[in-house]
Amino acid sequence: xxxxxxxxxxxxxxxxxxxxxxxxxxxxxxxxxxxxxxxxxxxxxxxxxxxxxxxxxxxxxxxxxxxxxxxxxxxxxxxx
Ligand SMILES: [Zn+2]
Numbered sequence: 001x002x003x004x005x006x007x008x009x010x011x012x013x014x015x016x017x018x019x020x021x022x023x024x025x026x027x028x029x030x031x032x033x034x035x036x037x038x039x040x041x042x043x044x045x046x047x048x049x050x051x052x053x054x055x056x057x058x059x060x061x062x063x064x065x066x067x068x069x070x071x072x073x074x075x076x077x078x079x080x
Pocket of ligand 1: 053055070071073
């Protein structure tokens with residue numbers, strides 16, 4: 001079973017738990033993107049977004065890791 005399937009299952013589980021309409025939820029782009037794009041594509045978009053982010057710049061500086069991201073962009077990179 002792929003991670004993508006796990007994410008899909010988790011989304012369904014969450015939707016049931018919160019009473020969201022799964023159909024509406026899945027019609028919206030973040031989940032569709034999550035299903036369609038692989039992690040590399042998501043990361044690429046996120047790194048482009050994060051270029052102008054001061055928090056990301058700070059995270060890179062502090063960690064010495066030039067791929068470091070602030071919490072917000074890290075979450076985005078993970079598909080949230
Ligand atoms: Zn950032």
